Amino acid sequence: MLQLDFTNAMAARVGAHGLTEDEWTSALGAALPAYDAVEKDAAAGRLGFRRLPAQDTKSLAEYARHTASLFENLTVLGIGGSALGTTALASALLHPWWNFAAPEARRAPRLFVLDNVDPEEIAGHLEVVLPERTLYNVISKSGETAETTAQLLVFVDALKKRLGDRWREHVVVTTDPAKGFLRSLATREKLASFPVPPDVGGRFSALTPVSLLPLAACGVEPERLLAGAATAEEKGRETAFKAAALYTALYRKGKRICVMMPYARALRDVADWFRQLWAESLGKRRSLDGREVFEGQTPVKALGATDQHSQAQLYNEGPNDKMIAFLEVGRFRRPCPIPPGWEDDTSAFLGGRDMGDLLSAEKRGTERALTANGRPNLTFRLEGVTPETVGGMLHFFELMTAYAGRIWNVNAFDQPGVEAAKHATFALMGRKGYEKLAEEIRGETPAQEAVKLEGF
């Protein structure tokens, strides 16, 4: 299903910035107890995401088949973990121009993921994607997310104005099975709803109804995604653990940045999903035993071949502070033959080949240049792009992140660093209970002489 090739992360290939055989052996050895600790947690049922492959998706699949398919549009209201997995899976598994395809070809709704509160974006969406033809899937694990609640208010109001009481048929809720505002709203208003397991964190929730529902509505069978995850769970743990040890060893050697660079449009948003997973799980001020560590490797999303014309100069010649992880597919799902060119050096050699050949050659060229410049790099190669392999890949990266958390001795499952901004936002918006903080913030205006302002 998935291969990890890290030949070019070794000192034998990239010199001092790679790992020697000894360094690699000792990194693996040092990491082993973390593997055992994670497996112990999993066996004791403490890691919710590990149980996801065994989910029952029958009622979800049925709802998707019968209800969601009645709509011209499916608009997801969600942010962060409620949006990124869906975008990653949709980019991978739907037609690359899904929302532009003819309805007969698509035979499922257009899919929009609204993961922000920009007024121009939301008001524009309302104008262009008609509520009376749209199903809104409002998603928040806690059921308390301010951005998502604000979106919901806007769209429910629009639905009520057009459809009166029938607005309820246009909203499906995905949230905690028992707690939170969205759950009580769903119960009170008798809205269709699906549960997010309480012990699965937002960034580990792609393979819950959070993404399974919108994907199922677009024709991707949840069973197939979960079958792939089951394969990763069963057979991929060792590779995931080694990948975690490898990232750790390179991080400790000064690779403060990890680039993920898919050479396949299908996988482009996997890199964005991974960005949340890796940053939120490992970016931590305190270790598990409470020491200040300020750990964190900064994940960067890039895209081959596009970013060869944007970031490759820096990756090759800038500070050697990065590791580059390519994502590659074993085969593309369809060819795009390049017709014979004109009779000149620039175009002739391209004719008769396929776009896929060119993209693969670009990847090999980039890999070779980075290696020659002593920049450690590695490749995750997905056999092909199917619901099984992509489901497996997401579960694989989640395993890898869980192992890395233990190796780093940080809590991979919390996010204490986002609370302060959230509370300040509540205070600034006048939420009840935040009056004191609001006053505090008003008092914080920097003194006139401290303000640094330039402009024209």
Place this chain on the structure above:
Amino acid sequence: MLQLDFTNAMAARVGAHGLTEDEWTSALGAALPAYDAVEKDAAAGRLGFRRLPAQDTKSLAEYARHTASLFENLTVLGIGGSALGTTALASALLHPWWNFAAPEARRAPRLFVLDNVDPEEIAGHLEVVLPERTLYNVISKSGETAETTAQLLVFVDALKKRLGDRWREHVVVTTDPAKGFLRSLATREKLASFPVPPDVGGRFSALTPVSLLPLAACGVEPERLLAGAATAEEKGRETAFKAAALYTALYRKGKRICVMMPYARALRDVADWFRQLWAESLGKRRSLDGREVFEGQTPVKALGATDQHSQAQLYNEGPNDKMIAFLEVGRFRRPCPIPPGWEDDTSAFLGGRDMGDLLSAEKRGTERALTANGRPNLTFRLEGVTPETVGGMLHFFELMTAYAGRIWNVNAFDQPGVEAAKHATFALMGRKGYEKLAEEIRGETPAQEAVKLEGF
């Protein structure tokens, strides 16, 4: 037009990771000769991008009005500097859901920017965006870009099959005025074409026909973009210089990563465009005097409020190795009122406010948390989003990059580090003249025992 507020980049606000008044004064002083050097180059006519505000765009505007508007679609074929500026300007200045708006509302073509060679993406585009209703704007400064040439071959073949000799009416070329494959093709086949000034590099070319033409075709007047650039050229140099000195001083204090985080959907792709500008211009192995320096600050694109739910944890608690630059707009172009909520704490406080208030409060909350955590941050505030302000903003960042190049003592206008991969790609694709390199590459297969492979 544009304000830079860097109050929160100073030690008075963020402690040891910010700049003291002395550090700032001496950074500015040390940078001053670079300002003079750049201005001397500009005065001597050596900086092509500085002359762009004075361009004559009459024939381009006329072509756009009369020709481009006849098509249902405009598809740009280009990569890197031929694509990023267009995407940034389109996101800022067209309707946020432009391609989904009703044709009567849009009164201009849908706009697609194809900046990759993925076979699934290109073949899918052909299927969904009909060539007989599409104008292809093929863009390459050199006229020799392999990816763009491959795309052109595919689309010209499709046009010929459908339209015979009339394919020519569906292609407009933007390239060097005299040299390169695309220019000779345009001349030989009598294709409509526009020039890219030879002394303006790809990443500085947004305000040339490269982006002016597609934007004009979608109804954005080139004159207005250039008027804004003229304002930046005339009045924004000092601010741009100070911004360059500020970025430099923070980089030297260990901020190896600069995040650009727009809190406005309109500006989201300005961050991606800036990513190329900053990375390719400053990521350099050698200084102007030939020493090995391996300079480069890694630009990262983020988006508020979305990335608060993905990257904020890392930015607040991870290593203090970043500076965060917010982009903000003084006012949004349209409101999106949040209707009264239900009677509960989660939704009630949102009702009666506007989405724009929420987004602004999120920005202030994030800024406050970062500042409290000692993370230097700053804000570029654009008065409003118009062709003038956005054109001015791009020119402003180009000025800033040119000054930074001189301060860093690197060549901000070349990109030697991308040649190796390009040549390897040619060799792997069998291009004439690269036979020896191809053989070399074939000989480079790592020894069996060096290969590191894991998988399942």
